[in-house]
Amino acid sequence: MTIILKPTLMLYTNQMAHSFQDGSYPLSNVLTLKEIAxxxxxxxxxxxxxxxxxxxxxxxxxxxxxxxxxxxxxxxxxxxxxxxxxxxxxxxxxxxxxxxxxxxxxxxxxxxxxxxxxxxxxxxxxxxxxxxxxx
Structure with missing residues (x-):
């Protein structure tokens, strides 16, 4: 699953989706596509x-x-x-x-x-x- 947050593309797995929704997984732990590449x-x-x-x-x-x-x-x-x-x-x-x-x-x-x-x-x-x- 890909989530688009302007101006950066962020990737996360389905396992992380619930953590994002309740705020327990900070966005700072997610790599941008550029960082992954x-x-x-x-x-x-x-x-x-x-x-x-x-x-x-x-x-x-x-x-x-x-x-x-x-x-x-x-x-x-x-x-x-x-x-x-x-x-x-x-x-x-x-x-x-x-x-x-x-x-x-x-x-x-x-x-x-x-x-x-x-x-x-x-x-x-x-x-x-x-x-x-x-x-």
């Missing part, structure tokens, strides 16, 4: 923005490597965030695997590590394979 999608949004920035070449591969690995780990470890559906999770994990196979430090590069160009191509392929439904 930020809470549930903060890590996904950051990862998508990073992927898009990298694919449009607004950030370097080394910056993408550091930032994406950090955001992916935060997302993985978050226990208070709505988890993605299976396809979205697979997409983020596949991008993580590609980034993990890239090394920006010339002294640490192993045979089989992706180059900057190969990482760009792989992330673009993964996005295309996802059908662009994620972003």
């Amino acid at each position: 930020i809470f549930f999608n903060q890590y996904e949004s950051k990862m998508i923005a990073l992927i898009d920035s990298f694919l449009s070449r607004n950030i370097s591969a080394s910056d993408f490597e550091v930032s994406y690995l950090k955001e992916w780990r935060c997302y993985r470890d978050a226990d208070n965030v709505k988890k993605s559906d299976e396809n979205t999770q697979r997409y983020f994990d596949s991008v993580f695997s590609a980034v993990d196979t890239y090394c920006s430090d010339p002294e640490l590069i192993d045979a089989g590590d992706l180059t900057e160009k190969e990482l760009l191509e792989e992330v673009a392929r993964l996005k295309l394979q996802s059908g662009n439904l994620i972003t």
